[in-house]
Amino acid sequence: MKTQEPSMISFAKDLPNICSLAGLLSALLGIYYSILGNFPYAMIGILWAVLFDWADGIIARKMKGRSDHHKAFGPQLDSLIDIVSFGVFPAIFLLSYGSFNPLFLPGAFFIVAASAIRLSYFNVFGMIDSKTYTGLALDNNVIILAFFFLFEGLFDHAVFSILLYALLMILVVFNLAPIRTPKLIGKWFYILIAYTVIMTVIFL
Secondary structure, eight states, X not given: OXXXXXXXXXXXXXXXXXXXXXXXXXXXXXXXXXXXXXXXXXXXXXXXXXXXXXXXXXXXXXXXSOOHHHHXXXXXXXXXXXXXXXXXXXXXXXXXXXXXXXXGHHHHHHHHHHHHHHHHHHHHHOOSBTTEEESOOHHHHHHHHHXXXXXXXXXXXXXXXXXXXXXXXXXXXXHHSXXXXXXXXXXXXXXHHHHHHHHHHHHO
16 A cells, blocks of 8 residues: 655744755845846845855755655755756856846856756765765855855956856866866864855945
8 A cells, every 4th residue: 555645835834944944045135136236135145145055964864764765855856956056056057147148148057057957966876975076066056156245346347247257157167077076074064154144244
């Protein structure tokens, strides 16, 4: 006899999934402010999206008694949210900073396409081991992007838009490259908290 499947909405009550959805909201705010041209606020939104993305896995690993359904559902939700946070967001950020010039469309496409390819690859093959990824993890892109954006005021807008384009294309290459990169765990989570709070204060 087939067991009763849980309702879709029941997964929204799971604490790690709530954390994942908070990250989705943060990414959506980042996209919203990118479109408005408020790039510092966009940076704040996406950094909090990274923080929630890291936190959901930590919470999930510490929780006891979660069902097999919840354990299987969480990674799928997380992966779908990642394409928004670390694929769609940087693509829209690039387009908006480039004043939606058609020349920025190829770059935006490469960002989203690389994100989709990387996440699909990860869903099939996983990590090399518990501490090592193949290629640069997508969340690292926006952490680097936020730091890079601190220097925006030193350049003319047109010049910085080219530098931004170049940076994101370089990161795309590293996302898909057959290189080994470490998974940032343990103390790195606390470093990310400090980084996010400090950058939030700077960008406000």
